[in-house]
Amino acid sequence: MSTVDKQLDEIASTITNQLPDRISVTDVTYEGPELVIxxxxxxxxxxxxxxxxxxxxxxxxxxxxxxxxxxxxxxxxxxxxxxxxxxxxxxxxxxxxxxxxxxxxxxxxxxxxxxxxxxxxxxxxxxxxxxxxxxxxxxxxxxxxxxxxxxxxxxEREERRDILERVGRQIHRDQMSDDEWVRITTLGCCREVGRASFILSTPETRILIDCGDKPGSDDTPYLQIPEANPLNSLDAVVLTHAHLDHSALIPLLFKYGYDGPIYTTEPTRDLMGLLQLDYLDVAAKEGRSPPYESAMVREAVKHTIPVEYGDVTDIAPDVKLTLHNAGHILGSSVAHFHIGDGYYNVAFSGDIHYDDTRLFNGAVNDFPRVETLVMESTYGGRNDYQTDQADSEQRLIDVINETHDKGGKVLIPAFAVGRSQEIMLVVEEAMRKGEIPEMPIHLDGMIWEATAIHSTYPEYLRDDLRDRIFHDDENPFLAPQFNHIDAGQEEREEIAAGDPAIILSTSGMVTGGPIMSWLSHLGGDPDTTMTFVGYQAQGTLGRRIQNGWDEVPMNGGRGRGGTLSLELDVETVDGFSGHADRQGLENFVKTMNPRPEKVLCVHGDERSVQDFSSALYHNYNMRTFAPKNLETFRFK
Structure with missing residues (x-):
């Protein structure tokens, strides 16, 4: 008899002794982190x-x-x-x-x-x-x-139950080692934005946190290094949120032998599947070989164990996981790991927004203990201060009014998840209040589907928005101005030739997808305003256009290559990013009580992580690091 079976027999005996005689217990087993009676x-x-x-x-x-x-x-x-x-x-x-x-x-x-x-x-x-x-x-x-x-x-209920039972036995196995230590190895997103991936190791356990791609690049996380292998011996994968720079390559793990659990929130599970399938679709349309097939996306969904914010969950014999709201996108999480019996605590911020937004309550930073914090630094540079939210919204309204007066279109490259819904709320309210003229708001790509998922999980939205959707019967996402584009090129051509309108289209960094078609239709129109409302990573076409390029390569759109001359106006409206700015990042750390002893500054370009690391060290007397990829840090 295995030690887990003995453990279950003892638990069954304890339960039987505690229950009245009239209640029978026929079996006791583990399913994932839960005990099932x-x-x-x-x-x-x-x-x-x-x-x-x-x-x-x-x-x-x-x-x-x-x-x-x-x-x-x-x-x-x-x-x-x-x-x-x-x-x-x-x-x-x-x-x-x-x-x-x-x-x-x-x-x-x-x-x-x-x-x-x-x-x-x-x-x-x-x-x-x-x-x-x-x-x-x-x-x-x-x-x-x-x-x-x-x-x-x-x-897949029957197979999923088998998976959960196997995972449960793995979680509740006896510890094999008397040693105690904690290590973090960086597999990506260090001194760069994208391909987020880390290994958290103890003598008992190896956990992979995130596994994403890098926008505008073919670079992938360093999954081939010894710390990550063999993949099938990883105890768990924890996903902070669904954006592709954190989730795109999780199905690849299953292609190469991983067969364990993925812990994340329920909306992240659904958004993960949506974005990964689109990732494959875009690769196929652009003639690139996808790194995995859709069957691996289904495997990832099947192996996902949803965790609610605030629930303390056993994920290994010596590790408990708690997810907290990160304020970044729907279901995004700060992942807190409690290691051993009070031995050590590590938190991974994922991507955070510290202050409340129209969509979400601000990020949670209230933990009983955190000795080491792995902290995003996307806007960690010394001058990375975003415009006040009210000022940002007013600037967007001004851009829309100016463009409408010219008879043009406002073209907004937007991430399907998060920024699109934020912009939808701002524009819907502005039209309702008469601050901008009534006009169609066209949603292209996955934006409408992502919006539907937001409405499915209102408990993850900001309190007042949740109440509007379900208690006051005033769902702003159902406003009649919103039009989901589902007829493809023909509908786009008709809109491009028509009256003033607002167009939200993926991809948010202009790295493929329907935004390329809109560029081909509207790029030569001086009355159109292309308006950036989200972060544009280095190396992406969005960053180049933002920096003033007026000749851009077109490898898609209406099927033609070559270059396109841009005559449209280009505007950047700061303040809508799902990331905290420099002040928000500092406030997240400053208001932690107690503060962490060490901070690893990651997920930012080289200048941003070094500036932010230096600021935390000088202002709060903390040990800080701006690691490179493939570094390992031992704690205790």
């Missing part, structure tokens, strides 16, 4: 809501109770009973029963009403029918991505 008496568990809570506190584990199939009310009877318990105002759209796990997935427009106060309605459902309810939100804007992910995970 199987019983023929789920209704009894539901009648005593404190049972699971007390067991979880005693065992110091997250617990799920699953009913044995023969204890369940037949599906036809259960369906009627479940609907009878749930208030009509919850607006249930679907009930999906899964006999293998004893779960009923309830899709509703108002999940809170299905859950009830402190979970009272959920317990009432289990008391009546025995099934364990799982609640998901009916998306107010239909998202093919969310629908496809949910359908795929339902289809």
């Amino acid at each position: 199987y019983t023929r008496d789920p209704k009894e568990f539901a009648r005593n809501g404190d049972l699971v809570r007390n067991l979880a506190g005693q065992l110091r584990k997250r617990i799920t109770v699953r009913p044995e199939p023969d204890s369940l009310t037949p599906e036809a009877d259960a369906r009627a009973a479940v609907l009878d318990v749930i208030p009509d105002k919850a607006d249930v759209s679907e009930l999906d029963f899964h006999e293998d796990t004893g779960e009923v997935v309830i899709q509703a427009a108002k999940p809170g009403m299905v859950i009830g106060r402190h979970g009272s309605t959920l317990r009432e459902i289990t008391k009546k029918v025995g099934w364990t309810p799982e609640v998901v939100r009916t998306p107010p804007i239909e998202s093919s991505t969310v629908s496809n992910v949910r359908s795929f995970l339902k289809q």
